[in-house]
Amino acid sequence: xxxxxxxxxxxxxxxxxxxxxxxxxxxxxxxxxxxxxxxxxxxxxxxxxxxxxxxxxxxxxxxxxxxxxxxxxxxxxxxxxxxxxxxxxxxxxxxxxxxxxxxxxxxxxxxxxxxxxxxxxxxxxxxxxxxxxxxxxxxxxxxxxxxxxxxxxxxxxxxxxxxxxxxxxxxxxxxxxxxxxxxxxxxxxxxxxxxxxxxxxxxxxxxxxxxxxxxxxxxxxxxxxxxxxxxxxxxxxxxxxxxxxxxxxxxxxxxxxxxxxxxxxxxxxxxxxxxxxxxxxxxxxxxxxxxxxxxxxxxxxxxxxxxxxxxxxxxxxxxxxxxxxxxxxxxxxxxxxxxxxxxxxxxxxxxxxxxxxxxxxxxxxxxxxxxxxxxx
Amino acid sequence: xxxxxxxxxxxxxxxxxxxxxxxxxxxxxxxxxxxxxxxxxxxxxxxxxxxxxxxxxxxxxxxxxxxxxxxxxxxxxxxxxxxxxxxxxxxxxxxxxxxxxxxxxxxxxxxxxxxxxxxxxxxxxxxxxxxxxxxxxxxxxxxxxxxxxxxxxxxxxxxxxxxxxxxxxxxxxxxxxxxxxxxxxxxxxxxxxxxxxxxxxxxxxxxxxxxxxxxxxxxxxxxxxxxxxxxxxxxxxxxxxxxxxxxxxxxxxxxxxxxxxxxxxxxxxxxxxxxxxxxxxxxxxxxxxxxxxxxxxxxxxxxxxxxxxxxxxxxxxxxxxxxxxxxxxxxxxxxxxxxxxxxxxxxxxxxxxxxxxxxxxxxxxxxxxxxxxxxx
DNA sequence: AACATTGGTGAATCACTAT
DNA sequence: GATAGTGATTCACCAATGT
Numbered sequence: 001x002x003x004x005x006x007x008x009x010x011x012x013x014x015x016x017x018x019x020x021x022x023x024x025x026x027x028x029x030x031x032x033x034x035x036x037x038x039x040x041x042x043x044x045x046x047x048x049x050x051x052x053x054x055x056x057x058x059x060x061x062x063x064x065x066x067x068x069x070x071x072x073x074x075x076x077x078x079x080x081x082x083x084x085x086x087x088x089x090x091x092x093x094x095x096x097x098x099x100x101x102x103x104x105x106x107x108x109x110x111x112x113x114x115x116x117x118x119x120x121x122x123x124x125x126x127x128x129x130x131x132x133x134x135x136x137x138x139x140x141x142x143x144x145x146x147x148x149x150x151x152x153x154x155x156x157x158x159x160x161x162x163x164x165x166x167x168x169x170x171x172x173x174x175x176x177x178x179x180x181x182x183x184x185x186x187x188x189x190x191x192x193x194x195x196x197x198x199x200x201x202x203x204x205x206x207x208x209x210x211x212x213x214x215x216x217x218x219x220x221x222x223x224x225x226x227x228x229x230x231x232x233x234x235x236x237x238x239x240x241x242x243x244x245x246x247x248x249x250x251x252x253x254x255x256x257x258x259x260x261x262x263x264x265x266x267x268x269x270x271x272x273x274x275x276x277x278x279x280x281x282x283x284x285x286x287x288x289x290x291x292x293x294x295x296x297x298x299x300x301x302x303x304x305x306x307x308x309x310x311x312x313x314x315x316x317x318x319x320x321x322x323x324x325x326x327x328x329x330x331x332x333x334x335x336x337x338x339x340x341x342x343x344x345x346x347x348x349x350x351x352x353x354x355x356x357x358x359x360x361x362x363x364x365x366x367x368x369x370x371x372x373x374x375x376x
Numbered sequence: 377x378x379x380x381x382x383x384x385x386x387x388x389x390x391x392x393x394x395x396x397x398x399x400x401x402x403x404x405x406x407x408x409x410x411x412x413x414x415x416x417x418x419x420x421x422x423x424x425x426x427x428x429x430x431x432x433x434x435x436x437x438x439x440x441x442x443x444x445x446x447x448x449x450x451x452x453x454x455x456x457x458x459x460x461x462x463x464x465x466x467x468x469x470x471x472x473x474x475x476x477x478x479x480x481x482x483x484x485x486x487x488x489x490x491x492x493x494x495x496x497x498x499x500x501x502x503x504x505x506x507x508x509x510x511x512x513x514x515x516x517x518x519x520x521x522x523x524x525x526x527x528x529x530x531x532x533x534x535x536x537x538x539x540x541x542x543x544x545x546x547x548x549x550x551x552x553x554x555x556x557x558x559x560x561x562x563x564x565x566x567x568x569x570x571x572x573x574x575x576x577x578x579x580x581x582x583x584x585x586x587x588x589x590x591x592x593x594x595x596x597x598x599x600x601x602x603x604x605x606x607x608x609x610x611x612x613x614x615x616x617x618x619x620x621x622x623x624x625x626x627x628x629x630x631x632x633x634x635x636x637x638x639x640x641x642x643x644x645x646x647x648x649x650x651x652x653x654x655x656x657x658x659x660x661x662x663x664x665x666x667x668x669x670x671x672x673x674x675x676x677x678x679x680x681x682x683x684x685x686x687x688x689x690x691x692x693x694x695x696x697x698x699x700x701x702x703x704x705x706x707x708x709x710x711x712x713x714x715x716x717x718x719x720x721x722x723x724x725x726x727x728x729x730x731x732x733x734x735x736x737x738x739x740x741x742x743x744x745x746x747x748x749x750x751x752x
Numbered sequence: 753a754a755c756a757t758t759g760g761t762g763a764a765t766c767a768c769t770a771t
Numbered sequence: 772g773a774t775a776g777t778g779a780t781t782c783a784c785c786a787a788t789g790t
Contacts, residue, residue: 081498111507111532115494122457122491128765130524131487133509135561137750142557145546148506148596151559154530156487162765170521170780172696176668179707181518181781183527185511185561189673189750212672219695220524245695272695276679279696280706282521284768284779333777342441346778431765438761439780447763488765512762517781520766525782529763566762569785583763 021227023248024239024266026259031231031252035094043250044167044226046095047106047217047238049209050088052113081116088113088120091231096124098229099160104129104167106217107156108209114154126158129166133185134213138192157221166221172279173220182220188212197235197261204261205235214241222247224277236262240269246277289367291332291347292321299366306332306351307360313339315351323351332363397603399624400615402635407607407628411470419626420543420602422471423482423593423614425585427452428489429460438519447582451631457492464489464496467607472500474605475536480505480543482593484531484585494532502534505542509561510589514568533597542597549596558596564588573611573637580637581611590617598623612638619645665743667708667723668697673750675742682708682727683736689715691727699727708739 021042027034095105105126109117122128132155139151159166173182188210195211197204214237222228224246230238233251235258242249243266253259294300295317302319315325315335322329328338332347348364355361397418403410430452436444454460471481481502485493498504508531515527535542549558564586571587573580590613598604600622606614609627611634618625619642629635670676671693678695691701691711698705704714708723724740731737 111494111504114507115491115498115532118487118491119495128487130526131490131530132524133511133528133561135509139559145557146544148508148533148549149557149559150506152509152561154507156491157524165768168522169696173524174521175707176666176672176697178664178666178668181521181525183515183525185509185528187750195674211674212669215672272678275692275694275700276677277695278700279694280698282779288777331777340441343437344441344776344778346780348778428763429765430763432763433765436764436766437780440759442760444764444766445761452763486763486765488763512783514762514783516762516764517783518764518766519780521780522766523764526764565784568762568783572762579762 021248022250023227024243024250026233026236026239026251026253026262028253028256028259030254032091032094034252035091035098035229035231038098038229038250040097041100041103042227043095043098043229044100044103045106045218045222045228046099046103047214047228047230048091048095049108049207049230049232049234050091050113050117051232052110052207084113085116085120088117089124092117092120092124092126095229095231096126096160101160102165102167103160104164104221105156105158105160106221107158108134108153109155110150110153114156118156121156121158125161127160127162127164128156128158130157130184131155132157135185135187137187137189139190155217167223167226169220169223169279171282173216175280176216176219186213186216188216191237197265199257199261205258208235209237211237211241214238215245218242218245218247219279233262234258236266239266243269243271246271246274286371289370290321291363294363294366294370295319295321297370299370300353300363304353306353306363308336308350309352309360311360397624398626399603400619400626402609402612402615402627402629402638404629404632404635406630408467408470410628411467411474411605411607414474414605414626416473417476417479418603419471419474419605420476420479421482421594421598421604422475422479423590423604423606424467424471425484425583425606425608425610426464426467426489426493427454427608428486428583429454430486430488436519444516444519445579445582449582460489461492461496464493465500468493468496468500468502471605471607472502472536477536478541478543479536480540480597481534481536482531482597484510484529486526486529490530490532497532497534501537503536503538503540504532504534505544506533506560507531508533511561511563513563513565515566531593543599543602545596545599549592552592552595562589562592564592567613573641575633575637581634584611585613587613587617590614591621594618594621594623609638610634612642615642616645665746666697667739670739670742670746671695671697673746675746676729676739680729682729682739684712684726685728685736687736 107117134153134155136151139149142149176182191208191210196208218228218241227248228238228242229250231252233253236251239249239251239262295302300317302317304317306315306317306323307313313325315323317323323332323335325335325339328335332351333345336345336347336350337343348367349362351363352360353363430447432446438444483493510529510531512527515525518525552558567584567586573584594604594617603624604614604618605626607628609629612627615625615627615638671678676693678693680693682691682693682699689701691699693699699708699711701711701715704711708727709721712721712723712726713719724743725738727739728736729739
């Protein structure tokens with residue numbers, strides 16, 4: 001019997017002062033302008049899929065309106081990069097302002113732009129937690145045979161600052177990946193088939209992202225009820241997945257066509273019910289049990305003997321829940337670390353007791369039994 | 377039969393004025409100084425494995441309390457991003473000067489530094505051709521369960537300029553990859569076992585790269601007789617592979633110990649061993665599918681019901697790919713074994729879902745469908 | 753000889769709470 | 772803010788030893 005059964009339901013979040021946020025809406029304007037209309041520290045996650053190419057076509061902010069003669073290729077390139085960098089730094093700064101202190105940022109890009117974005121992320125004060133590789137199971141081939149098949153895109157996951165206590169649902173990710181830690185390389189098909197949104201028979205958006213990608217991101221790094229903002233909303237993949245997973249969302253998008261498609265799509269995306277939303281929890285969210293409680297409750301009698309797995313050490317349980325091993329005494333953890341000369345020790349798994357059948361079992365088993373018996 | 381045999385003989389090169397180059401030698405000095413001693417446009421490829429600027433905190437302990445041997449060498453320490461950027465731009469500029477017009481650059485890094493390096497590569501006038509993901513088959517886990525397992529590093533491949541007629545041995549790569557185009561994600565084990573160089577019983581260099589990685593790079597982007605320069609030579613992986621493949625090399629390295637180890641190693645010039653060849657020839661990973669992927673991909677919706685063949689038990693699919701059957705929850709395998717009180721259970725064949733025609737089908741059918749749809 | 757068990761390790765930005 | 776206490780946390784591969 002595992003630990004899972006003991007997990008309490010998600011604690012109810014204290015009424016968030018978010019009543020004035022434009023939740024679950026598309027702000028039909030430039031993303032920087034849109035973010036400026038929001039208060040500081042109100043967003044749990046920003047997911048951004050910014051323009052990749054550097055052919056800006058007047059779309060983006062140009063710090064000064066000077067026109068550069070495209071005589072020198074290198075200079076022209078530099079100007080283009082500088083313009084893109086300025087735009088990137090501007091939206092990243094706004095995004096960081098509206099992020100809560102423990103909020104996090106996801107950005108996706110390809111080799112055309114991701115290095116510039118990543119540098120700007122670091123310079124803006126974010127703290128990179130991982131870079132993630134989206135491996136496409138069905139990428140477009142390199143028709144000319146001149147390069148390697150460009151079969152992946154890169155995502156950056158960063159917290160607002162180095163000290164942030166960001167959300168990472170470790171256990172849910174491990175469960176999702178067949179009880180192995182989720183790695184930084186994800187194999188996910190590109191968006192096609194029924195999922196690919198069409199408008200007048202052609203694809204509605206050139207770079208629609210697969211829902212599976214957003215699903216994993218939101219499941220990993222947000223909690224139900226969190227607010228996710230997407231500055232480049234497009235056809236609303238972020239909104240659709242957020243709604244399904246019981247997260248609130250805010251989108252920024254200037255193109256009317258995209259907004260229409262996104263609104264239809266999200267309306268059709270049904271939220272999951274609460275039981276389906278539940279994910280595997282880490283044992284640390286289970287109520288704590290002090291070793292002394294087991295003694296009080298009679299699961300172990302004062303005077304009982306505890307052993308390490310190899311029976312090299314023997315300790316005696318005392319009435320107050322401390323244990324003594326030779327001259328060393330104290331908590332199960334402290335004695336364990338002292339006699340091993342280790343910096344730390346989890347006494348629950350280090351110490352064993354002799355069960356009625358003579359087998360040695362970790363005292364953590366007793367804790368589980370106690371939890372089962374005392375859970376309301 | 378390896379791939380080597382398929383390589384065409386070197387096309388006759390126009391009399392190369394390279395008689396005065398320090399071929400197949402280690403220049404025992406700072407790499408910028410070393411490159412300055414070389415003439416313009418004399419190198420076919422630069423492969424660089426620069427310091428990553430890891431910025432590690434305190435010690436990291438494994439679950440068994442042993443200490444992780446961190447990279448704490450002085451050569452990896454930089455005060456600020458600005459210092460690191462200046463260093464990066466300086467060596468990239470020298471490297472570009474000594475590259476032939478059709479030469480190309482490879483750089484490897486992790487999320488700590490690769491974004492800054494990539495930005496500098498673009499700003500220096502190089503033209504990025506691909507970014508390549510080295511997926512590690514055996515990375516170090518994330519011991520604390522705080523992030524995704526950092527399971528890859530990133531390489532950038534760039535030509536000297538946009539107009540360069542760079543070398544890409546498309547046919548050799550396709551042959552190496554079972555007659556499929558070589559993709560931008562490469563699965564290669566980290567360097568260990570016999571290949572890992574030791575000095576006094578401990579690793580000679582903290583970040584020795586696997587020969588398989590260099591093998592693929594040199595095979596793809598150089599011709600026999602080409603000159604490869606490595607500004608951060610370390611223990612000479614680049615030199616060893618270059619020699620085996622009939623390429624000339626030049627290394628830059630300041631540390632005497634690394635130079636000694638590298639010289640011995642290259643002199644020994646071991647032929648590729650069988651295991652290394654195998655890793656290079658069969659880069660495809662086993663098509664393993666986690667149950668959670670089916671949920672992410674929409675093959676099963678959270679909230680869907682699963683049944684055993686006799687419909688005695690019913691379980692609900694949850695968002696993270698766990699299932700819940702009454703009070704029991706966990707993976708499809710664990711829940712199956714628990715409710716049957718069996719030591720183990722193959723969830724794929726035990727659990728069934730109701731197909732659109734009402735028939736009960738094992739979820740393994742979904743896995744097969746998914747594999748067919750996503751097989752790379 | 754063949755197989756099972758144990759121990760070691762790899763470019764890592766690796767905890768949280770109460771006092 | 773610093774310190775101390777509690778206790779959560781690992782995958783693949785290789786080498787050496789044990790059965």
